[in-house]
Amino acid sequence: MYNPVSGETHLLEATAARILITIAAAPTRYDQLSLLLKEQLDDVSETAIDEYLCTTLQKLQDMHLISATGE
């Protein structure tokens, strides 16, 4: 994906891209994203999904693609 603000290009795997698209459509709470992933990935443990989500959100934040609101 291309970030028009920074001019940087990032390679995201499919699930991370889906998370980004979801957040781009409307501000989304962590628990909403977690629920969404758990519905889509029913063969993956909840712990693994939460670990993945934390890591991915941090990566997206480091890339300046999203920002936390603190809510």
Place this chain on the structure above:
Amino acid sequence: MLLASIPLRKLKQQLAGEGINLKIGPFVVNLSSTLPNVAENLSELYGAYTLEDIHRVDFHIALQSPSLIRRWIRPQAIFSFDGYLPFKPLPQTQSFAMFEWGLNWCVANNAHQYLVIHSAVVEKNGKAIIFPGTPGSGKSTLCAGLVSQGWRLLSDEMALLSTQTGLITPIPRPISLKNESIDLVRSFANDDIFVGKPVHDTAKGSVAHMCAPTSSVARSDEPAVPTAIIFPKYRKGANIELSPLSKGRTFLELAENSFNYHILGSTAFGALTAMLDQCECFRLNYQNLDDAYTTLGNLIDA
């Protein structure tokens, strides 16, 4: 009028005066020079190119001596572009190679109507293959080999991806061969393939240029559809191996190999994604050129 139709003496006079307007791919280059051997090298390697009698010139290039003393003592050459000197002087024996390297620089830094990707491009049956490659990957040797087998040369050095049409614009120019590949390419040269005298002790080792086939130069105005992107790697002792590469990884490597991705920004992103949508992507490990011809021929024919 073809450059080859001008007698050498007259060519030297024109170069020493207002210069010649040489059509190279989509560009018109005005070249002037008083240096020895430039006219001879042009006749050998650019004989099939047309001279334009027009006033639209994209690049004004001059190859000259930096000073009177450097004309006689340890002779040197300087490259100027629109009066600007982007490089340090080089030994005069490297003046023609300097023209080639300098013209690459001119295109890469100014032709932003294209996404300029560091790669060779060849075409067969209307299908173009792009070979991005870092120095030493063997892309020029592979490109020269395919061209000797009848593939059309679009470029040995840069893919000009039109951001408007998504097609590759040809810029067929002499193929730059280095070190061991010079004798290798000479071994399969034919009537349409000429390799000039090598120049030694350059920053890249020994360098010689193979002329672009006349048929490729004649089709300089005919763009091609990109259909495959292949990252070649020459490996001694390697068996031929063509392995698929993900489009995401290919995208990043192409962006890294492009000269002006950072300048074009979202336009470059759009052009690359559109191209990748219609291309297959691979890595190619090879040692034997005959095996590479067969593998790539099968890929194009499939």
